[in-house]
Amino acid sequence: LKDGEETIGIRMRGKVVKNKVAPPFRVAEFDMLGRCGISMSGDVLDLATTAKFVQKSGAWFNYGDVRLGQGREKARAFLEENPEMLEELKQKVLDARMELDSVLKSDDKEGGDSDD
Structure with a gap:
């Protein structure tokens, strides 16, 4: 880097x-x-991009109407300079992960009760 x-x-x-x-x-x-x-901001950016909270168009990273930067390093630096936006994205990523975990656990419980 x-x-x-x-x-x-x-x-x-x-x-x-x-x-x-x-x-x-x-x-x-x-x-x-x-x-x-x-780098927490780099991890949050990667996870938010994977979860489609941050859109990548060419080299540009966008979060809603906000352009984070051209290139991953500039987008990461923008998030470090804007801790409130970083925290918002982090919370969205964590909420999505918690929701996924609860869905997976409920699927395990439904499939694991069978005595076949």
Whole structure:
């Protein structure tokens, strides 16, 4: 990850191969910034884009009528400069995740009660 010519961090990818408490072979990507560790704003931007709360049109990232920036790094920087918007997106992502978890748990309960 660069800010102009200066390298400010790296994009990391981690893969869990063997795990006793969770499904194996899961992959996670995140930004590791030199000055502050893992970038929460980058993670929120990625998850919000995947969940379609943030639209990507070419290189531009848009949230509703607000243009976050051209390119992922500028959109991430915009979110860091606007903590209220970052918190709003974070809450939407968390709410969507909680809703998905509750749907999956209810499906497990309905399918797991069978004595066939």
